[in-house]
Structures are given as C-alpha cells and as structure tokens.
Amino acid sequence: MNQTIAYLERRRLGRYVARSLFLWLCFLPLALIVVVPVLYMISMAFTLEANQMKFPIEWIPNPPTLSNFQKIFVDPQLPIVRWFINSLLVATVGTAIIVFLSSLSGYAFARLEFPGKGFLFSLLIFSLMIPSAVTLIPAFLLLRDLKLLNTYHAIWWPAAASVTGIFLMRQHFFSIPGELEDAARVDGASRFRIYWQICLPLVRGAMVALFIFAFLGLWNDLFWPLIVLSERAALTLPVGLLVIQQGSYIQRGLAFAGAFIASMPVLIFYAIFQRKIIAGIVTAGLAGR
Template structure:
C-alpha cells in the first residue's frame, strides 16, 4: 500500500474515533444553552436556535449549584493535598527505608487491592459514626487520606532513585526528613502530578461514599447535588445538561492542562519501576 495512502487512512480513522468520542460532550455543551424543551424535539437539534445562559443562571441563583461547587472544590482539594502527603511518605518508606516486615506489610497492602471498596463501606461508616464524623467533610476526607494504589505508584517510581545519592546525603549529615524534602520530592515531581490528578479526579467524581456519609443538603458535593436536582427536574434536559457541564468542565480543564506531566509520570513509573 502507498505510504501516503496508509497514513491518510490511519489519520482519518483516528479523527473519526475522536469525533465519536467527543460528540456526546459537545452535544451536552450545546444542549445546555438551549431553551427549555428544545432538546426534546424530533429530530434533536445539534445547535441551539437562540443560545442563552438562562440554564446556568437557574443553576447558580436558584438550584444552589454554587454551594455544591464550593463543597466539591473543598473536599477534592483537601483529599488531594492530604493524600499526597501520606502516599508520598509511605511510598518512599516502602521503596528506600529498611524496617522489619517491610516486604510482608507491602504484600498485605497489595492484597487489599482485590477487595471491592463496597465491602468496606458498612464497617467504615459505623466507625465514622462512632467517631462522630457522619455528615461532615472530615467523614468524606478521612478514608481517602491514603490509598494502596497511591502508595504502590510512588513506591515503584521511588525505587528508581539511586541509593548512592541518598547515602551520599546521609554521609554529609543530612537527616531523613531533609533528604526526603530536598532530594526525593524534586525527583518525584512527575509522579506527584500524576497522583494528584488521580486523587482529584477520584474525589471530584465520587458519588457513593459522599452520598452515604453526607446527610445534610448543605454539605452535598456536585455529583450528589446534580442527582438531587435531577429528581426535581427530571424532564428538564437542558438544565441537567448545564449541571453536567459544570460538573465535568473543571476536571476536564485540569486534565488537559496537566496531561503532559500525567503521561510522563505513568510512562516513567512503568519503565523505571
């Protein structure tokens, strides 16, 4: 086959797949600017006849979407920051520090990956209830402070750091905390960004656990708020699409802005680990 023709076919196939993947998102954005009931016409219109911000004004002025947005930012930001601290320290310890039972403890942690998260929800809820953390942001944040996947990801990447570099720092009199902050963390930058994106996306999109823990509407995050709104406006597709755009857009922009570091962290971790 002609190389030019083969290249054109491959590029055409990729463009077609991209269009198929992006079409639902683009149509969701288009519907969010339509007038009430316009999206229900047959055949469904691709573009609004008279684009309007009315659905977004309805969301933020009457439906309380602004409050849900701030709640999600608070919860996802806290989970991301705190989980980075715990996962980075634990992953580095399993990779470079020697202590009794290190390998067996790490193997036991890996075993937790095969246990469905839903299995632990009931005992975890009862524990948080006993601690008085139900219907609080702390009840949502605390279980996500460390994850087996995050520890594993950091450990695999941290193993690529030369032991000679750390030993040289110890010989020069640097303490373990100083070595971790000034030497290890700068070398872990790609995996830090990758783990931060993973943590933020998981916290932002989480629906089940906040639904279980948060009983007061003032504490609802965006996914729960959108589900609650859907029960009241089940037939208002345009308003629901506007709510979906508000929910999806922040994480989409975050991923697109940091995708270079995200892919670099995944690739380097897989090669060096």
C-alpha cells in the first residue's frame, strides 16, 4: 500500500515538473521579447551619446552617465516635468470620468427599464465595429466647433464615451440579485443611493479592471493628443517624446532618457499592482450574462 502511494506521489511530482518545464520553455522566449527592449532602453538612457551606436551593445554602460537626464531637465525647450504632470492629470481625471460615467450607464442599461433600451444598447455595440479612423474627422470638427481644441477636455470627453466600459459594467450589474434592490426600495432608498451604496461596491472588481485599462490607455495615448493639442507646454509625455526626436534634438541618448521617464511609472504601476491587474483582467472575463 505504501509503495503504491509513493509511486503515485512520484508520478504526480513527475507530471508537475514536466508541466512546469514545458511552461517555462514556452513562456521564457516570450518574456525575453518583452524584457530585452526594456533593458536596452534603460542601458541606453545611462550611456554617453558617443557610445550609443557601439557594437556589440554595452548592456552595462561604461562609464554610466546622467548627462542625458541633465540635458532634458535643464533645457527650457523640453519641459519634461511639465509634460509628466500633464500626462498624470490627463490620465487621472480622464480615468475618473470614464469609470463614473461607464458605471452610471452600465447600471441604467442593466437595472432600469425605459423605452428604446434594447435599441440604444444594440446601437452602442454596433458602434464598436466602426473603425476609429471613420470618426476621426467628425470628432475633430465637433471639438473645433465647441472650441475645445488645445484643451484637455478634447481628450477627456471623447474618451468618456467608452462603449467597452459601459458593456463591461452592464454585464457585472446584471449579476447582482434583484432582491437587494427590492429590500433597499422598501427601506426608502432612492435609485441613486441604491446604485452608489449597494450596487457599486458589488462590482468593485470590474471597476478595478476598467480603471487599469482606462488609465494605461490614456497615459500611453499618442495619436489623439497629438491631433488636438498644439501648445508645447500643454503636451502630454508621449507627444513630448516626439519633440525630443525632432529638429536639433535627434539624439539617441535624450530619446532613451525621455522614454525611460515615460515608461518607469507604468512599470512601477505594474510591479506594485500586478495581482490587482491580474485579478481585474480575470474579473473582466467573468462578467455576468
């Protein structure tokens, strides 16, 4: 009996080791594809401009230098700190707007009854199939007529119309038992209080997922801010990185230093909240009906 149990344990251990080895062999090359460019960027950010094109690559700079960062922070034509603050403002406020409006809309489509609800929701889902290039010019002309160009409102409000966020929140609000709302209405709670104090805490996982996707999307967005922002002091960090690579600033060291400054907050964000990010993604995939 003991020999049989020992044999089964060894067999189970062998399967576990084989499966782990297989996963390592599969995912290690993928990890290298992601990690190697990041390591190269970090290395070049601390490398002298004269050594940028050396071959073979010096992964450990010799000598290491902070001159690239000093040039960026000292040059008045490259307000990197201002661009960083602008990006933080755009991403933070925009994410708050997206999460709030998406949760409100998702709650209305999931828990309220009103004429044309099915048609409106079908129209929203259909809009996901429209390429963004088709709506680019109409959105730009609308913002121009509203005199919102070169302001952050031109970034926030188009992003606030997040059909993906509405769909995600609607699916999760569907999973809440109706008895909770009935009990709250019996106690005299208003519709907004039911949404805010009862339903919203129950979909916290979906809100975390939406917050992560929205924040990273706004932080990394280059195309739309490049179109609607024109003043250099109002640029976001991804757009500012283009300025570093134009005119007299075509220097690899400055470009890599700017990329380092732009990517470090995201990498730190991933490192600190990696479990929340994974849980949020899993929650997003386990939406209600």
